[in-house]
Amino acid sequence: MANSSTTYDDILACARSLIVNGGYNGFSYADVADVVGIRKASIHHHFPSKVDLVRTLVARYREEAKAGMVNLELQVSEPVEQLRLYVGYWEACIADASAPFCVCALLASQLPVLPEEVGVEVQAHFRYLSEWLTSVLERGARQGQLHLVSTPGDEAETFMATVHGAMLSARAYGDPKIFGAVTGQLLERLTSCFPCDENRESDGRKFYDRDEGSST
Amino acid sequence: MANSSTTYDDILACARSLIVNGGYNGFSYADVADVVGIRKASIHHHFPSKVDLVRTLVARYREEAKAGMVNLELQVSEPVEQLRLYVGYWEACIADASAPFCVCALLASQLPVLPEEVGVEVQAHFRYLSEWLTSVLERGARQGQLHLVSTPGDEAETFMATVHGAMLSARAYGDPKIFGAVTGQLLERLTSCFPCDENRESDGRKFYDRDEGSST
DNA sequence: TATAACCTACCATTTGGTAGGTAGTTTTGT
DNA sequence: ACAAAACTACCTACCAAATGGTAGGTTATA
Numbered sequence: 001m002a003n004s005s006t007t008y009d010d011i012l013a014c015a016r017s018l019i020v021n022g023g024y025n026g027f028s029y030a031d032v033a034d035v036v037g038i039r040k041a042s043i044h045h046h047f048p049s050k051v052d053l054v055r056t057l058v059a060r061y062r063e064e065a066k067a068g069m070v071n072l073e074l075q076v077s078e079p080v081e082q083l084r085l086y087v088g089y090w091e092a093c094i095a096d097a098s099a100p101f102c103v104c105a106l107l108a109s110q111l112p113v114l115p116e117e118v119g120v121e122v123q124a125h126f127r128y129l130s131e132w133l134t135s136v137l138e139r140g141a142r143q144g145q146l147h148l149v150s151t152p153g154d155e156a157e158t159f160m161a162t163v164h165g166a167m168l169s170a171r172a173y174g175d176p177k178i179f180g181a182v183t184g185q186l187l188e189r190l191t192s193c194f195p196c197d198e199n200r201e202s203d204g205r206k207f208y209d210r211d212e213g214s215s216t
Numbered sequence: 217m218a219n220s221s222t223t224y225d226d227i228l229a230c231a232r233s234l235i236v237n238g239g240y241n242g243f244s245y246a247d248v249a250d251v252v253g254i255r256k257a258s259i260h261h262h263f264p265s266k267v268d269l270v271r272t273l274v275a276r277y278r279e280e281a282k283a284g285m286v287n288l289e290l291q292v293s294e295p296v297e298q299l300r301l302y303v304g305y306w307e308a309c310i311a312d313a314s315a316p317f318c319v320c321a322l323l324a325s326q327l328p329v330l331p332e333e334v335g336v337e338v339q340a341h342f343r344y345l346s347e348w349l350t351s352v353l354e355r356g357a358r359q360g361q362l363h364l365v366s367t368p369g370d371e372a373e374t375f376m377a378t379v380h381g382a383m384l385s386a387r388a389y390g391d392p393k394i395f396g397a398v399t400g401q402l403l404e405r406l407t408s409c410f411p412c413d414e415n416r417e418s419d420g421r422k423f424y425d426r427d428e429g430s431s432t
Numbered sequence: 433t434a435t436a437a438c439c440t441a442c443c444a445t446t447t448g449g450t451a452g453g454t455a456g457t458t459t460t461g462t
Numbered sequence: 463a464c465a466a467a468a469c470t471a472c473c474t475a476c477c478a479a480a481t482g483g484t485a486g487g488t489t490a491t492a
Contacts, residue, residue: 007471022329025241028447041450042472050448101325108388109317109325113238126388149408150401158378158398161385165377168384172324172342182374185366189405192365223437244481257484258438266482 008046010036012057020101023110024054024118051115054107058121061103065125069132079140080191083133083159087183090163095176105164130156137190146190155190162186224262226252228273236317239326240270240334267331270323274337277319281341285348295356296407299375303399306379311392321380342376349375353406362406371406378402 014035018027029050033040047053072085093099104125111119133156140146148155166182230251234243245266249256263269288301309315320341327335349372356362364371382398 022241022326023239025238026326026329029449030446038471039473040448041474044449045471048449105384106325108384109322110238110242111387111390113242123388123390126385149405154397154401157385157394158382158401161381161398162374162378163381164384165379165381166374168321168324168380169342169373169377171327172339174327174339178373181370182377185370185374189365245483246480254437255439256482257440260483261437264483 007036007038007042011038011043011046011053012060015053016057016061016103017099019054019057019103020099020106023106024114025110051117054115055117055121058103058107058118058125062121062125062128066128078145079136079143080145080187082136083140083187083190087163087187090167091176091180091183094167094170094179097176100171100176101167102164105167126160129160133159140190147192148190159186159190223252223254223258227254227259227262227269228276231269232273232277232319233315235270235273235319236315236322239322240330241326267333270331271333271337274319274323274334274341278337278341278344282344294361295352295359296361296403298352299356299403299406303379303403306383307392307396307399310383310386310395313392316387316392317383318380321383345376346372356406363408364406375402375406 011032014032015027018031018035021027029040029043032043036043043053047056068089069086072082072089076082076085090102094101104122107114107118107122108126111122114122130153134152137146137148137155137159138152141148141152150158163183163186166179166186169182170176170179227248230248231243234247234251237243245256245259248259252259259269263272284305285302288298288305292298292301306318310317320338323330323334323338324342327338330338346369350368353362353364353371353375354368357364357368366374379399379402382395382402385398386392386395
């Protein structure tokens with residue numbers, strides 16, 4: 001029951017970063033053992049089975065995410081700024097490669113082959129994130145800061161999907177900048193109330209009907 | 217060199233659907249053998265190694281995708297309708313669970329643990345899809361059918377990211393409808409030139425500042 | 433008679449997991 | 463205060479099953 005030892009945390013952290021790279025079947029106890037500098041059997045002492053390890057890891061990830069949202073809401077009160085911080089957090093994680101993907105997003109892609117206990121935890125994260133985004137968007141719309149085209153709930157789903165897709169593209173292209181490009185546009189769309197008139201956050205460029213980056 | 221036998225194709229098709237479920241490390245030769253009704257060693261006759269199998273599979277997938285785009289452009293000439301068909305194709309695949317995820321999108325999520333030969337092929341698909349979307353969006357904007365907020369290239373990246381993210385969410389929620397909800401909104405945004413005035417494809421709902429689905 | 437398409441029977445390695453032991457620290461009974 | 467008991471955190475040494483892959487044989491067909 002004790003989790004005082006740093007080894008316990010090291011195993012979780014190591015497994016997390018390994019999962020971020022290749023998902024549930026993309027790492028083994030041997031991989032973790034090598035990185036942490038411990039023997040394979042010792043991992044079983046802390047986490048009897050792989051399912052235990054990953055379930056714990058995801059549960060902790062979700063707690064951290066929730067804490068992150070709370071902290072974020074304490075830092076800034078404006079919905080727009082909260083979205084900006086949220087996106088900025090990921091932009092930084094991807095840029096410095098410290099956590100170039102959301103653990104739950106990656107695991108969700110493999111949901112059909114995931115142990116059920118892990119899958120449940122992953123799904124819960126999606127619901128939580130969706131609810132949080134819904135509340136932020138709803139508030140932003142009510143305050144007239146955000147311009148929604150659909151319900152806050154649907155907009156939240158689109159927001160989440162776009163962010164996840166942006167992570168995927170950044171990985172596929174091997175270029176962290178793509179994440180910022182996509183999410184920047186996402187925020188731009190939400191904050192510019194009407195395409196015609198500029199509003200406080202516009203950065204100049206607005207309308208295009210001429211291309212710029214199609215070759216290669 | 218011959219690929220006349222249906223077994224060859226069966227193996228590819230089977231492996232594809234297994235990959236769609238759990239990625240590169242989510243299936244084994246034994247899994248394929250079971251489904252195809254063949255012995256493990258026989259797969260090696262057609263595909264010497266797993267890398268061969270998956271590389272071939274992705275290459276073929278890319279060819280099909282390209283053929284699909286060409287076919288799609290033959291069916292409809294309007295950029296907006298082309299996007300609609302593209303999204304509709306995936307909506308159908310997800311709804312009937314025949315191919316609930318893009319092979320390359322799933323593999324891209326595991327790019328760090330993918331054999332290099334496969335990774336290259338996956339990246340090429342992303343570039344191709346991005347270029348195709350860019351050209352469609354650029355043409356749509358020039359014809360005044362689509363309303364872009366950024367460059368066609370950036371808009372294409374956002375479009376692709378959103379579609380991929382929508383696949384992920386549909387999987388995470390275990391609900392195919394979420395894909396249509398997200399992509400529908402994506403198209404809605406692109407086709408409604410100005411949020412205020414309705415245009416030919418509007419389906420009624422436009423502005424919201426009241427929630428609808430936040431509980432649960 | 434060559435070859436394609438399969439097979440059985442292997443193989444080394446890796447997988448997640450167990451059994452049982454040891455050194456060090458805590459807790460406990462007296 | 464202090465030894466016995468209990469527990470934690472690790473270890474070595476296994477295990478069965480699964481992994482991708484090979485060797486070599488059989489059958490049918492071109």
